[in-house]
Amino acid sequence: MAEIGNDLPGVTKYSDHEVIVTPNRLRKAVRQAGADERDPIVEAEAALIELSAQFGSWMEDECAELDKARHLLHEEGFTEAARQRLFRAAHDIKGHGATFGFPIAAEVAESLCRLIEHGADLSPAPLTVIDQCVDAVRAIMRERDLANAERTAAELAEGLRTLVDDLLGVRGREEASVEIGADPPLVPGEGES
Numbered sequence: 001m002a003e004i005g006n007d008l009p010g011v012t013k014y015s016d017h018e019v020i021v022t023p024n025r026l027r028k029a030v031r032q033a034g035a036d037e038r039d040p041i042v043e044a045e046a047a048l049i050e051l052s053a054q055f056g057s058w059m060e061d062e063c064a065e066l067d068k069a070r071h072l073l074h075e076e077g078f079t080e081a082a083r084q085r086l087f088r089a090a091h092d093i094k095g096h097g098a099t100f101g102f103p104i105a106a107e108v109a110e111s112l113c114r115l116i117e118h119g120a121d122l123s124p125a126p127l128t129v130i131d132q133c134v135d136a137v138r139a140i141m142r143e144r145d146l147a148n149a150e151r152t153a154a155e156l157a158e159g160l161r162t163l164v165d166d167l168l169g170v171r172g173r174e175e176a177s178v179e180i181g182a183d184p185p186l187v188p189g190e191g192e193s
Helices: 040-076 080-096 103-118 124-142 149-168 173-179
Strands: 010-013 018-021
Touching: 040 080, 040 124, 080 103, 080 124, 103 124, 103 149, 124 149
Parallel strands: none
Antiparallel strands: 010 018
């Protein structure tokens, strides 16, 4: 095998093939920590543990914002501003829920996001489903310390996901990601009839 310097690309030759080896310039930028230095990952984890005491109140704030957005939707109807505010509030819970220790609330918020984003006509019938999703997120937060709360919350999240799938015309969990979350074609004209 041929030796290659760290600054220039080279080729490592084998009996049946060759491999182009690019320089690793990042190696110069990395400094090895000494034995007396603190590990930044350990420090980050400690900071996360310290912040975790606030996660519940942050999620309660997120739930309050979701409830306000729902009330705005009731007052204004399905205006673009009301729809966007509700979507942002649900999307924040969807994104923060698992990190803050409330993954089931995040699942319900995901169903709500899908309904808002992919529901072509949000008529009064889905308004009750929106209310159910918002109330479910709030209940999951409020009742989180009760016995069997996690199991009940999981069943509630599953039921709401199924309901949203039915409203959106999706026939199963696997199909939901294909039909709703499908990426646009990479080649122009592909997928057009």
